[in-house]
Amino acid sequence: MKDIVEQFPEPRPAYTTISTLLTRMCNKNYVGFDRLGRDKQYYPILKKNEYFSKQVNTIIKHFYNDSRSQFASFFAKNADLSIEELEELQLLLKSKIKKKKDK
Numbered sequence: 001m002k003d004i005v006e007q008f009p010e011p012r013p014a015y016t017t018i019s020t021l022l023t024r025m026c027n028k029n030y031v032g033f034d035r036l037g038r039d040k041q042y043y044p045i046l047k048k049n050e051y052f053s054k055q056v057n058t059i060i061k062h063f064y065n066d067s068r069s070q071f072a073s074f075f076a077k078n079a080d081l082s083i084e085e086l087e088e089l090q091l092l093l094k095s096k097i098k099k100k101k102d103k
Helices: 002-006 016-028 048-063 068-078 081-103
Strands: 031-036 040-045
Touching: 016 031, 048 068, 048 081
Parallel strands: none
Antiparallel strands: 031 040
């Protein structure tokens, strides 16, 4: 716990705050730990992509009536994407469409 708290800039959060956060993350199976005597060594269980995917799906469900196309449309219209980013998205969409058609 001490090592984690020391990673924060001043003013550092209280040990109890970090402990509560880690307990919640363990309960949700985002983080696990091994006991090392009286200490615990924490490690990630959930990969970053898995976590992000869950969060995006929750946003889509609650704010876009569970419609992925509404979310994509909102993102495309409101994100200030460069030409290169738009072309990359276009290639990704074409690839996804082709895969779906080939099934």
